[in-house]
Amino acid sequence: MKNKMENFNPIYQTLNKYTAIYRIRIKEINDLVIATDSELKENWEIKEFKWQQKVFNNFEKQFYGDEKNCVTDIEKQYNLSLINSVNATDDRILFSYIDNDNFNCDIESTSILKNTCDRKQAHEENSLEEILENNEEYDYRHYLDEAIEDVGTLDDYSVMFIMADMGEYIQENWVKFEHILCTLKYNKEKNILIICPDFSQRLPYRLQLNSDSIRTFYYFIENASEDIPEELAQKENEIFKKISEYRLSLKNITLNTTFELPSKNTLEVHIFFEIVSGQHFEYDDIYVKYFIDLPEKWTCKNSGLLNGITQTCRGKGHSNLVTFGHVFDLILNYDIQDFFDKGFPKYPYIYFEVISRGSWDRYRCEGLTFKCLPIAKPDSYHFDLPCYRLTDGRMSDLRRFFIGDCSNYNDITWIGLPKSVKGSIFNKYGVQTVGTGTLSVRMNVIHQSQAFLTKYNEAAQLARGREKYIFDKLNSSTLVKSVEQVLEAFKRARENMIQARNT
Amino acid sequence: MAEVHIIGELSQSKDFGQQHLFCKWYLQIGNNWRLLSGKKEGQTQVSSNEFEDICKWSYPLDIHLATSGLQGWPKIYIQVFHLDWVGRSHLYGYGVVTIPTHPGQHELDCYTWRPVGNLRERFVQYFMGGGPQLKDPHLILSTTDRYKLNTEAMGVVTFKITVVLRHFSDFGVEY
Numbered sequence A: 001m002k003n004k005m006e007n008f009n010p011i012y013q014t015l016n017k018y019t020a021i022y023r024i025r026i027k028e029i030n031d032l033v034i035a036t037d038s039e040l041k042e043n044w045e046i047k048e049f050k051w052q053q054k055v056f057n058n059f060e061k062q063f064y065g066d067e068k069n070c071v072t073d074i075e076k077q078y079n080l081s082l083i084n085s086v087n088a089t090d091d092r093i094l095f096s097y098i099d100n101d102n103f104n105c106d107i108e109s110t111s112i113l114k115n116t117c118d119r120k121q122a123h124e125e126n127s128l129e130e131i132l133e134n135n136e137e138y139d140y141r142h143y144l145d146e147a148i149e150d151v152g153t154l155d156d157y158s159v160m161f162i163m164a165d166m167g168e169y170i171q172e173n174w175v176k177f178e179h180i181l182c183t184l185k186y187n188k189e190k191n192i193l194i195i196c197p198d199f200s201q202r203l204p205y206r207l208q209l210n211s212d213s214i215r216t217f218y219y220f221i222e223n224a225s226e227d228i229p230e231e232l233a234q235k236e237n238e239i240f241k242k243i244s245e246y247r248l249s250l251k252n253i254t255l256n257t258t259f260e261l262p263s264k265n266t267l268e269v270h271i272f273f274e275i276v277s278g279q280h281f282e283y284d285d286i287y288v289k290y291f292i293d294l295p296e297k298w299t300c301k302n303s304g305l306l307n308g309i310t311q312t313c314r315g316k317g318h319s320n321l322v323t324f325g326h327v328f329d330l331i332l333n334y335d336i337q338d339f340f341d342k343g344f345p346k347y348p349y350i351y352f353e354v355i356s357r358g359s360w361d362r363y364r365c366e367g368l369t370f371k372c373l374p375i376a377k378p379d380s381y382h383f384d385l386p387c388y389r390l391t392d393g394r395m396s397d398l399r400r401f402f403i404g405d406c407s408n409y410n411d412i413t414w415i416g417l418p419k420s421v422k423g424s425i426f427n428k429y430g431v432q433t434v435g436t437g438t439l440s441v442r443m444n445v446i447h448q449s450q451a452f453l454t455k456y457n458e459a460a461q462l463a464r465g466r467e468k469y470i471f472d473k474l475n476s477s478t479l480v481k482s483v484e485q486v487l488e489a490f491k492r493a494r495e496n497m498i499q500a501r502n503t
Numbered sequence B: 001m002a003e004v005h006i007i008g009e010l011s012q013s014k015d016f017g018q019q020h021l022f023c024k025w026y027l028q029i030g031n032n033w034r035l036l037s038g039k040k041e042g043q044t045q046v047s048s049n050e051f052e053d054i055c056k057w058s059y060p061l062d063i064h065l066a067t068s069g070l071q072g073w074p075k076i077y078i079q080v081f082h083l084d085w086v087g088r089s090h091l092y093g094y095g096v097v098t099i100p101t102h103p104g105q106h107e108l109d110c111y112t113w114r115p116v117g118n119l120r121e122r123f124v125q126y127f128m129g130g131g132p133q134l135k136d137p138h139l140i141l142s143t144t145d146r147y148k149l150n151t152e153a154m155g156v157v158t159f160k161i162t163v164v165l166r167h168f169s170d171f172g173v174e175y
Helices: A039-043 A058-067 A071-084 A107-127 A128-133 A138-151 A229-254 A336-342 A393-402 A460-463 A469-474 A477-502 B119-128
Strands: A009-012 A023-030 A045-050 A092-096 A157-165 A168-170 A174-176 A178-187 A193-194 A205-209 A214-223 A268-277 A286-293 A298-300 A307-311 A312-314 A322-335 A349-357 A363-372 A380-390 A432-449 B004-015 B021-028 B033-037 B040-045 B054-067 B073-084 B089-098 B103-115 B148-164
Touching: A023 A157, A045 A174, A058 A071, A092 A168, A107 A214, A128 A298, A138 A380, A157 A214, A168 A322, A178 A205, A178 A214, A268 A286, A286 A322, A312 A322, A322 A336, A322 B103, A349 A432, A363 A432, A380 A393, A393 A469, A477 B119, B004 B021, B021 B054, B021 B089, B073 B103, B073 B148, B089 B148
Parallel strands: A312 B148
Antiparallel strands: A009 A193, A023 A045, A023 A214, A092 A157, A157 A178, A168 A174, A178 A193, A205 A214, A268 A322, A268 A432, A286 A307, A286 A312, A286 A349, A298 A322, A349 A363, A363 A380, A380 A432, B004 B054, B004 B148, B021 B040, B021 B073, B033 B054, B073 B089, B089 B103, B103 B148
């Protein structure tokens, strides 16, 4: 058996403090090596403590036994309980201090300090090999735990100390020499019970006292609480369930509408746009015009939001930073049926034109850029879009300077993938451009569709988190089935209607 | 009904070119949203920094919202003010951020701006302080009337926000 020293890691457990019982076994064994088996197994002093159960030590028995010493209510109460109890002094060394006793925490901390000192001394005595084995000069967790325990909120705790008194009689008088075996703290607010040191596992804790002669004690701390009967535990769970349901219903009352769902067979893509800022544009006083191009099968209820203009902003600083903070919310609807016809949707694009407004209202194009809307995967996106502008030689530059060259293009979609282009090659040869600044935009994309409801696809529920790409998800066979079911139901209803009209 | 937790801080401002700044913030949510706990608006302390062009606020945000729809996703709009040596406060910027729809930790930069007047007004503002302000701060959020505004770029306000979403998947929402 190795010298298992005190390991002061407190344990945080949600024990019920009222039902918890702690059993302490202690014995003085001077040398483990020469101790016989019977010595190790027999004659342990065993005592069970309940939460806040007062056990008197010899000194207290003497002190509180005398009525003259008792002034306060608690002391009188102790006096009464001592008189009523039968046995007088005995040689038991285990006792407890409870919350009422105002046992000072300082003593506790010094005693812990002493223990750690002891440990250090023990290290010195150990052979080199053992030191190498117990090489824990700086144990991060140990210090972390100490720091956690040593918070300034100790006064919120109700405490209980399980103590040992190794004193002795010197001419009729008990000279106490007490020592902490175990500290129990309960924080009512946070519902935390701290027991320090932890319940001993296989090995006992060692307590070495350096008085006249070195005395060594070994002790176990055990959890002797009875388990809650199953019935009660079940009942408790039920109550917890009811409480949470009640809380949920309270919330529902504050918001007494059901969650909005999109119509069947549509995928709603909510995009929360933010045109954030721009940098490195040539002129001051810049604004941004934007336009969203929706392909087939995509619709937007509020189509007025598909294009817009930000405010005019004067740039600042070395990089001519312009800030917009222009937010707009878009709801795009996509017909899922199209997805099953074609297998892959066309993506909507957003086009930006950055324009500067000079003196005498000369509007100059500062940059064009576009972005394919990232609808495939819901996420929060941030893009820095590089811009360029079109130019056409010296005449064009002069015109830009003197008159302004805003909107000098026929079709803004040309900068992206124009629809008008036929053939296998999209040729941009012969067009001169000048690179300008960058435009920062943020997009928050979120999807909603009845197809994602768990009642339609349990399989998707299982695969949740893995298939993040929405079109993978839409492809899941269960979903196809569900859509087909919807269509069938629709067909049946129409037939019924036709029949009803015919008859 | 789904829930959103917004936990984090209004961290700091930078590049405003002035110290002694404070910030008022407001939470903007749609009609189908309810505030379950936390505050809807607030104001930071006045902060200054001797060495850098940064004001640290570390103002805590902890908002719990319930919703019955995705429309009107929460946004925070802010007004930054500068407190000068005689105790007057001057507008130093408007800004808005959308709360991210993706759960997790986010560091958001809110780029602010403020309205500028004509040349004469700017001249007065240079010596006397003050300057034009928005009559209705909701213009910060509007998209349609913005083009009438003349503004100048101001500093950057940083948010550190953690978003927690609950029950959204029950309503077919993918986030």
